[in-house]
Amino acid sequence: MDRLSLTFSALADPTRRAILSRLSSGPASVNELAAPFSMSLPAVSKHLKVLERAQLIKRGKEAQWRPCELKAEPLKEADAWIEQYRTMWEERFDRLDAYLIELQGKKPKK
């Protein structure tokens, strides 16, 4: 899977989005992240692994206290994709506008 697909895949889950939202206000430990959810630590760890693989978070090296930290770069890439997709639609509609104007005889005569 390419990186953009990994990003979208990681973002598709509401729990993972909630985790990212929590991390946007600062680093947190697994325990802290698990607290708002009625989930086991292994279940939360599983989500963190997905986020880590998508490079949306970075985890500290310390064995006990491994704080998770948000990384914004892949999110920016996803936004870049959306921006390009939006541009494609804008240009598509501009072409349709041109066609409709021509059809309605508003085009200056040659």
Next chain:
Amino acid sequence: MPEPTLFNFIVAKEDRTVTVERSFEAPLDPVWDAFTKAEILDQWWAPKPFSSRTKRMDFKVGGRRFYAMVGPDGQEAAWQVQEYTSITPKTNYKYFSAFADKDENLQLPGSNWDLSFDAANGRTIVRITIHNDSLERMERMIEMGFKEGFTMGLEQLDELLASRRSA
């Protein structure tokens, strides 16, 4: 003073839906035709520098539009199928869209499109909702639609824009 052009583009990652809304300064009939007649669609649908070439279109429920994206070199680069699932003339139509090979074999999964047309005071508003049933579909739309179909086009578009800027 004419009303400003309406353009809304919303991507909802959580439900894998893209909604696009646009107004056109034209009555309903020509706008509906532009979306539902092959010879007109081929004039504006494909992202530059591609063009679209409709090979077959049967605009009825159960019917299909099978078309190719044609590169600047005139070669067919990618194929798509739209299969109509619902048609309410001059109001709404729906289709299932999927990439295909040159022999019209579908490459699933695809996405579901819903297009609504509203006319008021000589202008027409078109609302398009593209829904991917599963995350796999969304990924596939990105991977195949964007990467294979559009990135190639966008790279060429970037060059084109760059040459325009420097001109």
